[in-house]
Amino acid sequence: VDHCQECDYTYDLSTARAAAQAIRGQVADIATVLRGPGELGKRLVPEVWAPVEYACHVRDVLLVQRERALSALRNDKPACPPMGRDERVEHDGYATQVPEDVARQITDAAQMFTNVLDRLGDSDWSRSLVYNYPEPTERSLEWLAVHTLHEVQHHLRDIRGQLA
Numbered sequence: 001v002d003h004c005q006e007c008d009y010t011y012d013l014s015t016a017r018a019a020a021q022a023i024r025g026q027v028a029d030i031a032t033v034l035r036g037p038g039e040l041g042k043r044l045v046p047e048v049w050a051p052v053e054y055a056c057h058v059r060d061v062l063l064v065q066r067e068r069a070l071s072a073l074r075n076d077k078p079a080c081p082p083m084g085r086d087e088r089v090e091h092d093g094y095a096t097q098v099p100e101d102v103a104r105q106i107t108d109a110a111q112m113f114t115n116v117l118d119r120l121g122d123s124d125w126s127r128s129l130v131y132n133y134p135e136p137t138e139r140s141l142e143w144l145a146v147h148t149l150h151e152v153q154h155h156l157r158d159i160r161g162q163l164a
């Protein structure tokens, strides 16, 4: 069983069909944090992202996962080129983005990704793609859904940790 000790998330493919709703709920929580008080663009320690940087990362994950899911629907076992997790922080200037803008964008990104999930039929959930991380592995859209929920949950915890 795949389990994340840090945020206590267990990968369970039988929960894939409930992932969309959970993603929308947790992204709403991130948007609430972004609209609240705190030094959202400031890192507490140099090597740990600021809250707005985590939120930008989650937004981009949702947009990338949407494209991967759509690709898996029209192609057989498509590859997933790396999203450039760390490069984007600088290339897209994550730390300088306006929290209110990111709150709006992450909400839309969640709606856009989960709309694709909501439209999957029974046979679509087993369509697969080749995921790169941590090593090239064939994964189903069920896995993509639960993995993306884990990303959201894990980083919501990171964001709250930076503000605690």
Ligand SMILES: [Zn+2]
Residues within 6 Å of the ligand: 004, 005, 006, 007, 008, 009, 150, 153, 154
């Ligand atoms: Zn986790």
